[in-house]
Amino acid sequence: MTAYTRDECALIWLCACAGLEPKERVVLLRAAGSPSALFEKYERFLGVLPQREPPCGFDERKRQLSALLKEMAQKKRFAVTAVSEDYPEALKAASPPLVLFGEGKRELLKEKLFCIVGSRITPPWAEKFGSEIAEKLSRRFTVVTGLAEGGDLSAVRGALPSGKLICVLPCGLDECYPAAHAAIKERVREAGLLLSEYPFEEKTKKYSFHARNRILAGLCEGVLVLSAAEKSGALITANTALEYGRDVFAVPYNPGIKQGEGCNELLKKGAYVCTCAQDVFDCYGILPPEEKEIVLSPEEEKIYSLLHEEGELHAAIIAERADLPIYEATAILSSLELKGLVVKSGGNRYGCVG
């Protein structure tokens, strides 16, 4: 069992068992001076808050705490508190959570963190792009994201194989939102790290997404927005990140595409344009990871360069330009797809990545 100091224990109890609002906790802590003092004389300091039910006694508090610590040990969970040694420095920027409960590889918190977010409705090509870039960024950063559908999930898929992945949940660690992602949450727990500022059984509330987004923005050196409509959670994360003085990257979109309006808006305000992992590496002066040499046949080369110039094309047009029968063109395209150079973007269209 991880040993916690008295202050840490006090904070863990305060966040998980006391049933207070985050603001109230801060007020109490300020009044008490130190967490351990608050824990011991909780009844006395509770007076600074407006009326509430009488608190439980000291013994009861100690019982609650030891039960919680036992549960955490059982479920192989840990807590990083504001007074802990490895509490991420970056997070102290604004309204930091007093405690982060975690499950998985704790050491990831010490890595260089980079956040990738995207709204739930993300076009297929942007999802593919998100996976690709998450995979590449995960060779130099630890990727931080949520566990929602669309953009978040694409980043999770990309970074999961390397294990350098942190998912911050908008609910307790026992819960899963959306429920359909229980399996992938399990895989993140095994390979990477799950974080949450809520007690284990806490369900998702309307405001917890906003609260989660502030942690995403706070943890990282930079945020990449894969997709964001005019109003979206991804955009809130980006704006919070700007407030905290983080670098914001956005994927450019064609005008008129709703799912990209937020991204283009960010670019107008001065966000970095991101079309490949190199854009991020350049910004931080990081040497790019070495690419594996991929050998292409002459036909593959021809079609790949064609796509490279045009970005996205319909298979029939590719076949026509490359002067091949359609079925041979699809065969070559699916070969390129397996090599990870080309993605299907729906409607028989193919796009170029990497």
Add this chain to the structure above:
Amino acid sequence: MIAKIQCYTLSGLEGIPVEVETDVNKGVPSYDMVGLPDTAVKESKERVRSALKNSGLLFPMNRITINFAPADLKKEGAVFDLAVAVSLLKASEQLIGADVSDIVFLGELALNGDLRPVGGLLPILISAKSHGFTRFIIPASNAKEARFLGGAEIYPAENLLGVVKHLVGVEQIEPLETAEFAACKRENTSADLKYVKGQPMARRAIEIAVAGGHNLLMVGPPGTGKTMLARCLPTIMPDLTFEEALEITKIHSVAGILGEEGIVTERPFRTPHHTATTVSMCGGGNRVVHPGEISLAHGGVLFLDELPEYKRSTLEALRQPLEDGKISVSRAGGTFTYPSRFMLCASMNPCPCGNYGSANLVCTCTPAEIRRYRRKISGPLLDRIDIQVEVDNISYDELTSGEKRESSETVRERVNIARRIQRNRFSEYKLNTNAEMGERELNEFCRLGRESEEILRRAFERMKLSARARARIIKVSRTIADLDGSEEILPKHVFEAVSYRLDEKI
């Protein structure tokens, strides 16, 4: 005197012999029918009485007993009318010198003595012939259906009097001439691939699907021509052989949907609406078990438009017939097996709003909505669909060269060649097409080179394929190689086969 006349009834697609025995005795006039006749059979009394009277024959005013043997089988329908009338005549000694012992009499009587057609005649004739009967008297209006049965004397009679004259030798009815079967040339159908604009990928996909007997799913936004493409499927399928035509005709005859020609000459194309019930799909009914849509599509195409709109239970019921090529419908009255080897062709939108993956239109569905929509089609059903292709709404102004439109006939020639290769390959097995291959045949005929194996392995990892999907991809590769005239399955064949699997989201 006792008379015995041979007749037949139907159970599923099988004809079952029924003997009509009539005994005319002295005594108080009465008329009794025994041997489990249903209402329609019992009512034959009135039809027979009037028909006899109006044909100038005598209805015996004696004590009459009619027995239908075997006595434990329920007798249904009006097919026994003629046999009852003839047996009455024979028993009342109005057919002196006529030999009726080995003739099968089939037909419903009108009050004026005319013969009305009966449903399911062809399956009855085929069964009766296999039981050794070679002489039949049938209603003239059923003649078209019956003339394809070779090796039997079939006399088409207009009315009861004609039958009597024929039997006593006054006026012979000419036996039917056996007709040569000719598959329909499809001259005047409006469905033809040459009328389909664009869609090169989908064209190729349906060609492969038909060549190897693979099931097909077309995914695309509304109004992109999915239905049009599906309607072209029968036009590129190989011509019906006589045996196939007979089998299909038997089913259609039982269902009572046989057309003018008397035999099915074109491959069926069935399009049940998505409100179809499971029973209408699979077959059923409380007295007579009718063949369902999947049996009516036997030898042809079952087209399910807007697949996710069908009831889940109805779709799941298709799984077993898709594997076995037949369906057994069990009811309290018995179990009936109908063949149902059809090609499944389904179409659906990519998402509820229809624009997912579209180049110009924006999809407004959330991932959860899309998932819910796609989840309506179960994995096992999807697994049985070898070829999944996207049908898109690319406008052909985007292509500069004039598009090349092949007619159905050109495509059909290529399909015929590929089918011939498959027939030769499977000559020692009970298979016709690549899609029917099992594990054993896969090992024997679909050996992959090292490079192809490597491709499959990569596809496996990247697309998270199931083991069944792997076998399906290999089968499709085999068909593509056959179309290519290649003995070996080359990497390009595997690549193309891989492209006919749509990504599945977790």
